[in-house]
Amino acid sequence: MIQPERSLGEQAIDKVVEIAISSQLDESESLSVNVETQPMQLAQGEVDSVTIDGEGLVLKQDLRVAQLQVKVNDISVNPLSAMFGKIELNGPAMGAARAVLTESDINRAFNSAYISQKLRELKVKRDGKTLTIDIQSVQCQLLSSGKIALDAQVLVRETDSQERIYFTAKPQIDAGGCAVSLQDVEYPENQEFSPDLTVALAAKASEVLDLRNFELEGMSLQIQQLNVEAGLLTLNALAKVVKFPT
Structure with a gap:
C-alpha cells in the first residue's frame, strides 16, 4: 500500500527532534525520528505518536547501545510551537522503549x-x-x-x-x-x-547495566522485561517523556 505523503509540519518536527537528540550523542550509525499527526490535529495540539529509532548510539559517557527504539503515543503539545517545528509537551507522554546491548557494548x-x-x-x-x-x-x-x-x-x-x-x-x-x-x-x-x-x-x-545511563534528555525508562541470549542483552521498558530534547 502506498504511504500517504507526510506533511511539512511532520517533517519539520522530525528534523528538529532528530537534530536535538543527535546533539546528546558522541556518534550514531543511524538515527531517525518519525512524527505521526495530521495538520488539523497539530493545529489543535494533538500528535498521534513520535517514534525514535537509532542504531550504534554512543552517549556522552562513551556508553554505546546497539539499538534504541522509543515510541510514545497520544501526545498533547503546544499547538503554536508545533506549527513552527517544535514539540512542547502539555504533560507527560507515555510509551514503550527497547534497548539492545551487545557483549561488546557492555565490555x-x-x-x-x-x-x-x-x-x-x-x-x-x-x-x-x-x-x-x-x-x-x-x-x-x-x-x-x-x-x-x-x-x-x-x-x-x-x-x-x-x-x-x-x-x-x-x-x-x-x-x-x-x-x-x-x-x-x-x-x-x-x-x-x-x-x-x-x-x-x-x-x-x-x-x-543501569538503564538511566542510556536515557535521553527529558526521558525516563523503567524496565519491564529482559532477555539474555548469546552475545545480546535486550531490555523492554516503559518510557515516560516529560520533554523532548531542545
Whole structure:
C-alpha cells in the first residue's frame, strides 16, 4: 500500500527532534525520528505518536547501545510551537522503549572512563578488615543459557596483590525497574572466589547495566522485561517523556 505523503509540519518536527537528540550523542550509525499527526490535529495540539529509532548510539559517557527504539503515543503539545517545528509537551507522554546491548557494548562500558572511575578505591570487608580494591579489567559474556559471566582482575592495595574473580549469575530487574542486578551467583566447578570481591563486582555490574545511563534528555525508562541470549542483552521498558530534547 502506498504511504500517504507526510506533511511539512511532520517533517519539520522530525528534523528538529532528530537534530536535538543527535546533539546528546558522541556518534550514531543511524538515527531517525518519525512524527505521526495530521495538520488539523497539530493545529489543535494533538500528535498521534513520535517514534525514535537509532542504531550504534554512543552517549556522552562513551556508553554505546546497539539499538534504541522509543515510541510514545497520544501526545498533547503546544499547538503554536508545533506549527513552527517544535514539540512542547502539555504533560507527560507515555510509551514503550527497547534497548539492545551487545557483549561488546557492555565490555566497552566497563572500560569507559565514566565507569572505570567507579571501579577504583572500593571498600570491602574481609576477615574483619577493610580492604581497598581496584577492579582493573572486566570481561563480560552473555550466555545462551540466559546468564551473564564476569571475569575480572582485582588489585588489593593493602597487599599489592592481584586476585581474579570469575562467576556466572542470573540477571534480574531490580526493584525500581531502572537497573539489572545479578543474582544466584555460581562459580566454576571446584572453585570458589572471594565472596567479598564477588559482591563488589556484582554491585558495579548493576551500575553498568543501569538503564538511566542510556536515557535521553527529558526521558525516563523503567524496565519491564529482559532477555539474555548469546552475545545480546535486550531490555523492554516503559518510557515516560516529560520533554523532548531542545
